[in-house]
Amino acid sequence: MSVRRWAIAGASGGIGAALVDQLAARAGVEVWALARGRLDGLPAHVRRLRLDYDDDASIREATEALAPLDGLIVATGWLHDLGRGLKPERSLRQQTREAFETAMRINVIGPALLAGNLLWRLPRDRPVRVAFLGARLGSISDNRLGGWHAYRASKAALHMLVRCYAIELRRTHPEAIIVALHPGTVSTKLAMPFLKGGRADQAFTPAEAARNLLAVLETLTAADSGGIFDWAGKPIKP
Numbered sequence: 730m731s732v733r734r735w736a737i738a739g740a741s742g743g744i745g746a747a748l749v750d751q752l753a754a755r756a757g758v759e760v761w762a763l764a765r766g767r768l769d770g771l772p773a774h775v776r777r778l779r780l781d782y783d784d785d786a787s788i789r790e791a792t793e794a795l796a797p798l799d800g801l802i803v804a805t806g807w808l809h810d811l812g813r814g815l816k817p818e819r820s821l822r823q824q825t826r827e828a829f830e831t832a833m834r835i836n837v838i839g840p841a842l843l844a845g846n847l848l849w850r851l852p853r854d855r856p857v858r859v860a861f862l863g864a865r866l867g868s869i870s871d872n873r874l875g876g877w878h879a880y881r882a883s884k885a886a887l888h889m890l891v892r893c894y895a896i897e898l899r900r901t902h903p904e905a906i907i908v909a910l911h912p913g914t915v916s917t918k919l920a921m922p923f924l925k926g927g928r929a930d931q932a933f934t935p936a937e938a939a940r941n942l943l944a945v946l947e948t949l950t951a952a953d954s955g956g957i958f959d960w961a962g963k964p965i966k967p
């Protein structure tokens with residue numbers, strides 16, 4: 730059996746760590762975990778690389794070490810930093826430069842630079858699978874509640890980039906599958922402060938979310954490239 734190589738960016742996160750665990754348990758899969766800090770408790774055979782979106786050299790070096798890949802999931806992301814008083818906006822008057830800059834830096838610019846270094850290096854002769862974790866909140870047509878301006882805007886921008894990458898790679902990598910995936914509400918550091926009143930019980934665990942995301946990503950085909958899909962494989966309108 731030939732070994733397939735998968736990489737997870739944001740491997741220290743709730744969903745990212747669960748993705749690494751599940752892929753590492755599979756036979757014939759070589760897993761690379763990308764994170765900006767130390768990674769403890771990962772299976773010994775998982776390879777580790779440093780990736781910090783604020784350090785261009787780390788993006789370049791990680792992508793050079795990785796190619797060629799069979800699968801990549803970008804599970805980095807930012808919603809709040811309660812310690813710095815940054816939380817999702819409930820009104821337009823709560824918008825701050827700091828929240829917008831942070832959301833754009835981590836949810837858009839970092840993944841874009843990673844893509845810019847990596848996607849053109851993907852193998853051209855097989856159905857490589859690439860997912861960026863987006864969010865239903867980044868759908869403009871689905872937005873009925875408003876609020877969460879910086880996060881919503883950053884995820885809408887990420888969805889747009891995914892569409893651009895899919896169009897651009899269609900010519901050189903006709904079998905590639907490049908999508909945005911919404912994991913559902915998942916009990917992680919990112920979401921927990923906002924899961925009050927029983928919603929925590931309704932949220933997926935990171936392990937459930939990882940299982941769902943891998944199952945969806947494995948059923949998609951090149952015809953789906955550029956789309957946004959939820960944890961059950963249902964398309965989300967931009």
Ligand SMILES: NC(=O)c1ccc[n+]([C@@H]2O[C@H](COP(=O)([O-])OP(=O)(O)OC[C@H]3O[C@@H](n4cnc5c(N)ncnc54)[C@H](OP(=O)(O)O)[C@@H]3O)[C@@H](O)[C@H]2O)c1
Pocket residue numbers: 738739740741742743744745764765766780781782783804805806807835839862863864865911912913914915916917918919920
């Ligand atoms: N949880 C949910 O309910 C939910 C719902 C919809 C969409 N999503 C999306 O799913 C993705 C994963 O979320 P999660 O819930 O697993 O969040 P999480 O546990 O907070 O993980 C976020 C990950 O992003 C990494 N990261 C943050 N800033 C970075 C930077 N500058 N450079 C490199 N890595 C950086 C974090 O690294 P550190 O550990 O070093 O901070 C961590 O590994 C996000 O894109 C999120 O928007 C989540």
